[in-house]
Every structure is written in structure tokens, then in C-alpha cells.
């Protein structure tokens with residue numbers, strides 16, 4: 344009897360919702376297969392994000408005529424339907440929103456135990472900015488990931504204040520990135536650790552890690568193009584406990600005044616895109632919310648290389664990763680969430696050009712769930728090191744893989 348009355352109430356609510364309800368701000372309001380509300384509450388408008396997902400955003404929307412919007416939507420829908428019914432291979436019907444490069448250097452000396460030898464830092468506050476200007480001006484890239492060690496920012500003082508000199512140098516890189524007009528990911532590159540011990544799991548306390556992010560969010564809260572990359576590549580930890588740590592960081596960033604910027608949520612297994620669902624990262628991180636209970640701009644952070652062991656340490660590529668990104672896309676759609684591929688890359692060789700272009704085609708075709716990518720890596724790699732994944736431009740000339748795939752699959 345109780346069960347029957349619950350069903351009764353459920354049906355009534357469902358009917359009422361479909362007939363009259365307007366979607367709340369940040370909620371979905373359209374897209375292929377969407378049967379929920381298509382209008383938004385007062386003070387917001389339905390923004391057509393991509394064929395699979397429209398969202399209620401605050402404000403009155405861009406001054407676009409209704410006629411133009413409608414005809415564009417219709418065309419897109421028709422072409423998507425055709426491609427799905429004629430082939431199982433994704434075709435480039437869409438395009439990701441963000442494309443860019445990692446600018447490494449302030450993370451140098453960091454190893455997977457979360458220990459950083461500060462003598463190995465390459466200060467990218469000048470050269471890194473020059474590189475970003477090239478990538479924006481010549482390649483139209485619009486996002487950069489700026490890795491740094493936690494130790495560097497606080498000059499090895501766990502729990503301390505941002506170091507005026509060292510953080511000051513890193514901030515020049517961040518400001519240089521912002522000045523290009525791009526989005527800029529502040530990436531703490533510590534593998535969820537400090538000197539061998541796991542944050543919140545025997546190592547630094549959650550409070551110490553939260554304090555770092557409170558300081559960074561306070562510093563950068565005014566800029567909407569800052570993206571908070573909570574942590575690079577956690578591994579070998581308790582994912583449930585880690586997700587609780589991430590929740591505290593998200594709350595702290597929002598409460599510091601960075602109320603709406605993107606925050607990247609990293610899973611375990613080195614944020615592997617292939618293992619994200621299977622290893623419990625997806626379920627644990629999907630429960631992380633903003634202080635208002637929403638998941639607006641909480642984006643899953645994933646990495647995937649194309650070499651034999653997904654490590655990005657071999658020059659040859661052996662996979663286009665379509666299997667991995669395909670299953671992850673299905674899960675992302677099932678929970679209505681999105682991911683950013685913040686590390687991917689390969690050697691400057693033919694096999695990588697073939698597979699990387701296929702991977703980028705797939706991401707473009709699934710741009711409803713994949714926001715974009717930052718490839719690994721430009722930054723402080725000296726020419727004499729012959730680093731196999733280098734994307735450091737030679738003046739204004741891009742490396743082979745950038746020329747073959749990263750630029751054409753973004754610009755086309």
C-alpha cells in the first residue's frame with residue numbers, strides 16, 4: 344500500500360513537471376533525446392551547448408534572432424542522425440570547446456611520490472609566455488595547463504603561505520597566459536602527495552591542502568578564465584577518502600569567492616580515462632558538489648596517452664584510444680557530466696600522427712561530453728634533451744605532431 348501511494352505521487356509529479364515546469368538555472372533544457380523541460384526559469388535562458396545538451400544559464404542570452412538559432416539546430420540534428428545510422432565510426436560533426444598545450448617547467452623535479460627537487464625547476468615565466476603567445480596567435484589554441492609543484496609554490500614549507508618570490512614567478516606564467524585571452528589551468532602536480540605521503544591519508548592533512556587552494560582561489564577568484572586543476576594524477580590511494588578531500592577543496596575554492604570557474608576533479612590510477620569508471624573514480628567524484636548542491640563547472644579530469652602502456656614515455660603510438668573514450672562517453676552521458684583531457688600526447692612520428700588524429704576526431708564527434716584537451720607538452724624542455732614528446736615550438740614553427748594533428752583537428 345505504501346508502495347502504491349508512492350508510485351501514485353511519482354506519476355503525478357512527473358506529469359506536472361512535463362506539463363508546466365521550467366528548468367532551474369544550470370539544468371538541462373534540451374538536446375537529442377531530452378524529454379524534460381525546454382524552458383528556463385525567469386532570469387535565465389536556454390543556451391544551445393551542442394546537439395546533445397542545452398543548459399539554462401543565468402542572464403538573457405546572446406542577442407541572436409530566434410529564426411537563426413532554430414534553423415541551425417535543425418541542420419545539426421539532421422546531420423548527426425544521418426551519421427549515426429550509416430556508420431559506427433564517429434565522424435567529425437562537432438568540435439571540442441578547448442584546445443591547447445601544457446607548459447611544463449615549474450613541476451620539474453617532481454616524481455610520482457610527490458617529492459620535488461626544486462633545483463630542477465625550469466622557470467617558464469618568460470619563455471612559457473612566449474610559447475603561449477605563439478600558440479594563440481598562430482594556432483588559435485585557447486587553453487593552457489600550467490603545472491607546478493606544491494613545494495615550489497610554498498618554498499618547501501608544508502602548510503605555509505605562498506612564497507612571494509617563487510609563487511611570484513609562477514604567477515607571471517599565469518598572468519602571461521591570461522593576457523593571451525586563453526583559459527589557464529592552475530595544476531598542482533603532486534600525485535596527491537607531499538614527500539611520499541598521501542594527502543588526507545597519512546600525509547598532509549586535508550586542512551593543509553585546503554589552505555593551499557584557499558590561498559590560490561583568493562588570488563585568482565576574479566578571473567573567469569582561471570581553471571582550478573585540483574591535483575595531477577592521484578594514484579594508489581583510497582578513492583572514497585580522496586573524493587572526500589576533493590569535496591573539501593571544491594567547497595573551499597567556492598567559498599573563497601571563485602564561485603563559478605571550472606574545477607577539474609582528478610580520479611585515481613593517474614587519472615586514466617580508461618579506468619575512470621571501473622576503478623570507482625567516477626562514482627566517488629560524481630558525488631562531489633558545489634556549496635549550492637549543483638555540479639556546475641565541476642569537470643572530470645582525465646589523462647590518456649597513446650603508447651603501449653599509457654605512460655607517454657614511448658615515442659611510438661599503438662592506439663587511438665577510441666575504445667576507452669567511447670565507454671567513458673557513455674558513462675558521462677548517463678550521469679550528465681563532462682570531462683577534460685588534460686594530458687595526451689605522442690612522439691613526433693608517423694604512428695602518433697595517425698592515431699592522434701583519430702583520437703581527436705573522436706573527441707570532436709563527442710564534444711557533448713568532452714570539453715577539450717591540453718596536450719603534453721611544451722615548456723622548459725631544452726632542445727639538447729631530445730625529449731620525445733616535445734611540443735616546444737622552434738621559433739614560430741610547430742613540432743611534427745602539433746602540425747599534423749593538434750592544429751588541423753582544432754582549426755578545421
Ligand SMILES: *[C@@H]1O[C@H](CO)[C@@H](O)[C@H](O)[C@H]1NC(C)=O
Pocket residue numbers: 581582583584
Ligand atoms: C576507504 O575508505 C573508506 C572510508 O574511509 C572505507 O570505508 C573503506 O573501507 C576504505 N577502502 C579500502 C579499500 O580500504
Ligand SMILES: CC(=O)N[C@H]1CO[C@H](CO)[C@@H](O)[C@@H]1O
Pocket residue numbers: 611612618621622623
Ligand atoms: C584502485 C583501483 O581500483 N584500480 C583499478 C582501476 O581499474 C583498473 C582497470 O580495471 C584496474 O586495473 C585497477 O586496479
